[in-house]
Amino acid sequence: MGKSNAEEHLAKAEKKASATVGWFGSQSSKWEEAGDLFAQAANAFKVEKRWNEAGKAFEREAACRQKANENNDAMNAFKNAANSYKKRNPEAAVSALHQAIKLLIDAGNFRQAADREKEIAGIYAQDGLDVAKARDSFVRAGDWYKQEDANATANQCYQQAAELSAELGDYQRSMELYQTVADWSLTSALTKYSVKEYWLRAALCSMAMGDLVTTQRLLDVFAQKDVTFPSTREAKFAHELMLSCEEADVERFTATVYQYDQVTKLDNWKTGVLLKIKKALEEDEGGLT
Template sequence: MPAKSPAQVLFDKADKKANSSGGWFSSSSSKFEEAGDLYQQAANSYKLEKLFKEAGDAFSREAECREKCKEQNEAANAWWNAAKAYKRGFPDLAIQALTQTIIHLTQTGRFRQAADREKEIGQIYLQESNDLRKACESMVRAGDWYAQEDATATANACYKDAADLHADLDEYPQAIARYEQVADHSLASTLTKYSVKEYWLKASLCALAMGDIVTAKRNMIKYSNQDATFTATREAKFVNALVEAVEAGDQESFTGAVVEFDQVTKLDNWKTGMLLKIKRGIQDEPGLT
């Protein structure tokens, strides 16, 4: 029988402690406190051995001991440590541990940290399981918590990510509403005002991807009323050129407008994808001429 690793020895010792019936003088909370410390040592020892699943399991046990001692902050920390270990290849377990972390953080009013963890969940859904719907829900929730803690810039970044995801899911009205929400917030500060044209461009692409020229035109008027400088931007001119091309069912002038814009401002993958959707729409519906 192979010798047990140092981590396994510590883990067994922690198990024994947690399951022991205390003596005459020991309270059950001191028993769980000691067991929690041992689980934590075991977890760190597993990390040294690069056994991340085992490390996560040990941190989870530590968290449960902290909960029995009513130590909310220590429990939140232990769950977060478990999540970080699980992130090395066990995304579902990482999400479960982060969810436990968030429960403790919100109960103790630490919404800023809860938002950080919720954002992490969103990123795991996106990168590991490609679950756009759940990623979007997490980003909105994180954004709401940041907003209520007055972390407006961070909230906006989450809402923008949510808007991109809504668009990827073909939920264009929701995407437009989110881009406009972020633009409204950005207009309020001279530092972020320059980024507004980007959000309005994205919202306009969503309207065109829905094949809704009326909304696209109406929104452009609304945006120009909100910020008089918008009309003269390359973004606004680009949208107007696209609207004209779509309305005329003219693929060539559509492509021309895209190429011209791309020469000065490189189009990212998201915009390129949206423009392809819009262009396919022109192919499906020949012009009314």
């Protein structure tokens, strides 16, 4: 059986990359031509739906672009490699994106680096591939977005990192991140409405840690930052839960959750944290302190 179209392109690219440059040739043009050929091979592999081979060819293109000092094209090639690898090999996709990020940071393009880091976070978060790495990548992307004054996008990353932190059982980090998200949201009339949700989540995290002193402190601080907060359903819900925990009253806790859910449907995140708190209450008849 003969070679496929993609394999023929790849053979030409390999031949060009390994060729010796003559007296009147230049290394730069050699690597540019080899890069073009590897790109052709990669796209042909994509047509054949051979995603791993396509990714490898794009990475070979990127290496050629770097040797030709075409770093912008190398970044794009690494990005294309990652897109191909995503179909079959997420770890290889992450590796290619890290290569792109290195070039972007060297060039001072932190906004694009943040985009790639956010992409890495999404790969790790998908199907729970590596929740801890996903959380760390979301935080890193958020820091870079914030550095570039892309605050709304940074906040989205911090919010996702906060959710994953709780999933990891790191309620302290989750609580801190939700406070960061809330503080920024307070600065805009468009996002201020969502602050009470983030404060509720921060309070729930403190209860999941069994730290009711911190819960009370948080509710006091939030009331100082927004005098309308104590009158909200979210604040009243958090306060009633805190009292239930102080008294180790599982029935009161359950009734409070049920009543809140009748009006405002609990999402999966809150349900998971509330179950964690309830389980601790049931195991500790003396209550949380």
